Structures are given as C-alpha cells and as structure tokens.
Amino acid sequence: MTSPDTDTQVLFVGYNAAYLRAIDGRVPSGSVVVIEEPDIIRKRKLQDAPDGFDCLSRIAPASYQQSTEALDTAVELAAARPVSAVVPGLEYAVPATAALAAKLGLPGATEPAAQALRDKVRLREVAGAGGVRNPRWREVHGPEDIMAFAGGGPVVVKPANRQASVGVQLLDSVDAASAALAWERTSTASEYEQVPDRALKWRFLAEERLRGPEFSVEALVRRGEIIFENVTAKTVIDGPYPVELGHLLPAPLDQDTQAAFGTAMRALIAALGFQTGILHAEWILTEAGPTLVECAGRCPGDYLIDLNDLAYDTKIRVTLIDLLAGRPVTLPRSARRTSAIRFLAAAPGTVTAISGVDTAEALPGVESVEVDVEVGQEVRPWASSWDRAGHVIATGPDAAATRQRVLDADAAIRITTG
Structure with missing residues (x-):
C-alpha cells in the first residue's frame, strides 16, 4: 500500500x-x-x-x-x-x-455503471447500445416468455441480479414442461446467508445459447482507462448448470485473439461509463469474436485474485484500495508464470472418507489444497458455485505444465461418498 x-x-x-x-x-x-x-x-x-x-x-x-x-x-x-x-x-x-x-x-465506478453491473437486463441494454457484442436476449416473467423466446431451441435462463451462477439454467431444447421447470428453479433460487430476510426484487432473462470456449477478463481501471488486464481461460461442467470447474491464467491466446479481448473490454468500459475500480467480465469466444456473458464490478470469486497475484507477483486487493483512494499504483504488464485452479468434485451422498491431501500438497508447483467438506457431510450435485467440495491451486512456467500440475493434484485427492 x-x-x-x-x-x-x-x-x-x-x-x-x-x-x-x-x-x-x-x-x-x-x-x-x-x-x-x-x-x-x-x-x-x-x-x-x-x-x-x-x-x-x-x-x-x-x-x-x-x-x-x-x-x-x-x-x-x-x-x-x-x-x-x-x-x-x-x-x-x-x-x-x-x-x-x-x-x-x-473515486468509484459511478452509480449508473454500478446499476448496470448489478442487473443483466440493464447491462444488455447499455452494452448493446455501446457496440459490445451480446447474445440475443429478452427479459422474461414466466415459462410462456421462455418458450416464446426459445422457439424450441437451446436457451439460457438466468436471474438478472443474483450471483455465483445461482439459478442459471442451460436448456438444450424447450417445451412446456422444461420451460416450467426452468422457471421454477430459476425464480425460486435462494442464498440464505448471502441476502437479508426482507423481500427483494429479482428480475430474469432468457438468452441465446452461445457456443465456444469461455474466458474472463480481470481489469483494474482508473478514470476509464485500463491499467492492468488479464485474460483467464475457464472450464465449466457439462449439464444444465454452468458451474466453473477450473481456471487457467494467463490464457494461452494468439496475438489477434488477445487483442480482440482488449478491444471488447474497452468498448464495454466506455459503454458503462465505468470510471475507477475493478471489473471481472465473462465472455464466450464465438466465431464472430468475444461475446459478453456478464460483468461484475468487484473482485471476482473462484480465487481469481489469488491466481492473478501468483502469476503477476501482485497484491491486487491492496492495490485496489490505493486505486479507490486516488493514490498512484504501479502494475506489471505481463505475467511471470501461469497459475490454475481446479475445483474438487464428489459424487452426491454422505462423505465417508477423504484421502490424498498430503500427496497433492507434495506435488511440484502445488500452491494450496483446500477440502471444504468433512466426513459425515452431505454432498449435493453442483447447481451453483456454493456446492463445490474444495480446490487445488498450482503454478508453472507455462500453460501446459500448469494445467497438468493442477490436474495431477486434483486426481490425487479422493472424496468418497456413500
């Protein structure tokens, strides 16, 4: 500081x-x-x-x-x-x-930018008006709206103003039954410890189902200008709930693709009128280029700040305080290594044994291992980020080595359920 x-x-x-x-x-x-x-x-x-x-x-x-x-x-x-x-x-x-x-x-984001960052309906409106590539979308108020938008085809149904993949549904096809079930799951999604007991207003939208690899961009911004940015490659689980399984950064991208993400990010900042702070924007790389999934105006979860700090030798959380205090900050332009995280999974059921943690911790490049479940605890199928069983973090000299190290650490850990 x-x-x-x-x-x-x-x-x-x-x-x-x-x-x-x-x-x-x-x-x-x-x-x-x-x-x-x-x-x-x-x-x-x-x-x-x-x-x-x-x-x-x-x-x-x-x-x-x-x-x-x-x-x-x-x-x-x-x-x-x-x-x-x-x-x-x-x-x-x-x-x-x-x-x-x-x-x-x-210094701060500005109130209009913050309102757009917290409501994906507003974000779609603002980003689209600013020339940022968006999927086709519409606000929905029930299963009939989902069916009308989807036309039977693949669609994403999500809350517009929740967090952590809560309530997000991926549908391969849509009929009356699947639309009704998706609406029920999305509109009744809850987070007991994360929200107050008073009634809050939630909005919902349906979007075109995009195809392509997923990425995020973490950026520190001062007076509308990017002063630090990183592109992260993301892996999500298969199935109806797009929960993140892992991240690797910096993403191994060619120069043109890297530049495309930079251009898209600057267009988004301009469209939002975002001034000072941190942004975490999620994108899908389609044939047309980076297409916006969503964007947050706070430090990202999933240990992404820790991964950036490991790769770039930064202290981003401390730096962000300096930035928001109007103090000068100095940040690197390139990473010194790569870093990755893999989230631990377990079959649904009651945890009966956990093994391999010491083995994983001793592997080359492994920075941390955390198991968030214990024997006797019930494990649920993944429906949001809160359902994961822990994680491993590793670093390495390049993307290939780091990816293998984090996969080896993941494979060493066994969470047995019955």
Missing part, C-alpha cells in the same frame, strides 16, 4: 473474509470498517469477526442490498473519521459502494 494515512479509514460494503485476510498486516491497524446487513451479521455469526483481524475495527450494521440506508451510516462514519476509500466486498454491494463513493467525493 502506498503511504497509507493512519488517520483515515477504509469502508468495505459487504463482509469478505478472504479480502480481509489478504490485507491484514498490510493496512494500518483498525483502519477498516465493514458495513453489513443486520440479517447477514446474524446468519453468518459475524458479531465477533473483528477479533480475527488486526485491520478490522468494527462491523457497522446497515441495509445496502436494494436499500439506501447505508448512505446515512457512511456519512456518520465519515463524520467521526475521514474515509479514504470505499471498497465493494461482495457482488450485492456494488451499487451501494458506488453511491457511497459518490456521496463522499471519492
């Missing part, structure tokens, strides 16, 4: 333990305040969370999801101690973060 001011504080909207762990010891003691929904504090048992981080002074309860209550809380916090930056901790916090930054006169 560049010359941190110990007399100021950083506001996070949304509690993100991974982010706090990454900056703990790198920002002044007690310099971070997290604004979180009261219901989420209760559900996630966050009352004592500040005890686990030197940087975290308190968690301030206030509503921010589809609510403006957090604005008043932020004004009170700023009156007590000047705020140097406002950081989005979670997906649902992006609009409130932009509004707070604007209210306090700090």
Whole structure:
C-alpha cells in the first residue's frame, strides 16, 4: 500500500473474509470498517469477526442490498473519521459502494455503471447500445416468455441480479414442461446467508445459447482507462448448470485473439461509463469474436485474485484500495508464470472418507489444497458455485505444465461418498 494515512479509514460494503485476510498486516491497524446487513451479521455469526483481524475495527450494521440506508451510516462514519476509500466486498454491494463513493467525493465506478453491473437486463441494454457484442436476449416473467423466446431451441435462463451462477439454467431444447421447470428453479433460487430476510426484487432473462470456449477478463481501471488486464481461460461442467470447474491464467491466446479481448473490454468500459475500480467480465469466444456473458464490478470469486497475484507477483486487493483512494499504483504488464485452479468434485451422498491431501500438497508447483467438506457431510450435485467440495491451486512456467500440475493434484485427492 502506498503511504497509507493512519488517520483515515477504509469502508468495505459487504463482509469478505478472504479480502480481509489478504490485507491484514498490510493496512494500518483498525483502519477498516465493514458495513453489513443486520440479517447477514446474524446468519453468518459475524458479531465477533473483528477479533480475527488486526485491520478490522468494527462491523457497522446497515441495509445496502436494494436499500439506501447505508448512505446515512457512511456519512456518520465519515463524520467521526475521514474515509479514504470505499471498497465493494461482495457482488450485492456494488451499487451501494458506488453511491457511497459518490456521496463522499471519492473515486468509484459511478452509480449508473454500478446499476448496470448489478442487473443483466440493464447491462444488455447499455452494452448493446455501446457496440459490445451480446447474445440475443429478452427479459422474461414466466415459462410462456421462455418458450416464446426459445422457439424450441437451446436457451439460457438466468436471474438478472443474483450471483455465483445461482439459478442459471442451460436448456438444450424447450417445451412446456422444461420451460416450467426452468422457471421454477430459476425464480425460486435462494442464498440464505448471502441476502437479508426482507423481500427483494429479482428480475430474469432468457438468452441465446452461445457456443465456444469461455474466458474472463480481470481489469483494474482508473478514470476509464485500463491499467492492468488479464485474460483467464475457464472450464465449466457439462449439464444444465454452468458451474466453473477450473481456471487457467494467463490464457494461452494468439496475438489477434488477445487483442480482440482488449478491444471488447474497452468498448464495454466506455459503454458503462465505468470510471475507477475493478471489473471481472465473462465472455464466450464465438466465431464472430468475444461475446459478453456478464460483468461484475468487484473482485471476482473462484480465487481469481489469488491466481492473478501468483502469476503477476501482485497484491491486487491492496492495490485496489490505493486505486479507490486516488493514490498512484504501479502494475506489471505481463505475467511471470501461469497459475490454475481446479475445483474438487464428489459424487452426491454422505462423505465417508477423504484421502490424498498430503500427496497433492507434495506435488511440484502445488500452491494450496483446500477440502471444504468433512466426513459425515452431505454432498449435493453442483447447481451453483456454493456446492463445490474444495480446490487445488498450482503454478508453472507455462500453460501446459500448469494445467497438468493442477490436474495431477486434483486426481490425487479422493472424496468418497456413500
């Protein structure tokens, strides 16, 4: 962090333990305040969370999801101690973060850009108007709309303003029964710990089913200009739920394809009117070129920030705070190595044994192994990112070597279910 001011504080909207762990010891003691929904504090048992981080002074309860209550809380916090930056901790916090930054006169995404980033219907409208390649799409309000849009053919049905692949459905063909089932699964998708108990408004859309390899672009942006960007190759599972199985970065791309992603990303930033912060845009590389799937205005999940830090020797979470505080930052233009993650899978059922973790950890290039299930726990089929059983991360000198290393580590681990 560049010359941190110990007399100021950083506001996070949304509690993100991974982010706090990454900056703990790198920002002044007690310099971070997290604004979180009261219901989420209760559900996630966050009352004592500040005890686990030197940087975290308190968690301030206030509503921010589809609510403006957090604005008043932020004004009170700023009156007590000047705020140097406002950081989005979670997906649902992006609009409130932009509004707070604007209210306090700090760098941020801008409120119109944040609203588009949190609503895929609005994102499609804005991106399309700005010349960004989009799939054919329409907002839907029930199974009849899905059938009318699909015309019997393949289609994607998804919530417009949720996160983590929750409720996303891939349909190879559509009839009355499949449309009704897709609508039910999409419209009733829930995230108990991630949202407050009060009623929230959800929107839904249907999109053309695109074919081609999937990628994401992670970019740091200052005053509308990209100052760091990386293209990641993505692997998703087969079947109706497009949950990520793995990531590899930097993606091994030829010069023309790399340039095409850069052009598409800059067109998207211009269309959004995005100013300062971080973007994580997902694309499918079709025959016509990169086509936008969605874009988020916060640090991506799936350990993508950790993978970027490993590949580029960066500390992106710390850098983002500097960026949002208006301080100068220096970032590399090229990676020093490649990095990859593979998410662990297990057959549905009750976990009876876990083995091979020590073997995986001892393999060349393996950086970390985490198993998120334990013996006796029930494993469900993957329907969203929350259903995965853990992950392995590896690095290597090139894409081929790194891909093999992460696959070898994955193969070494056995999660047995009965």
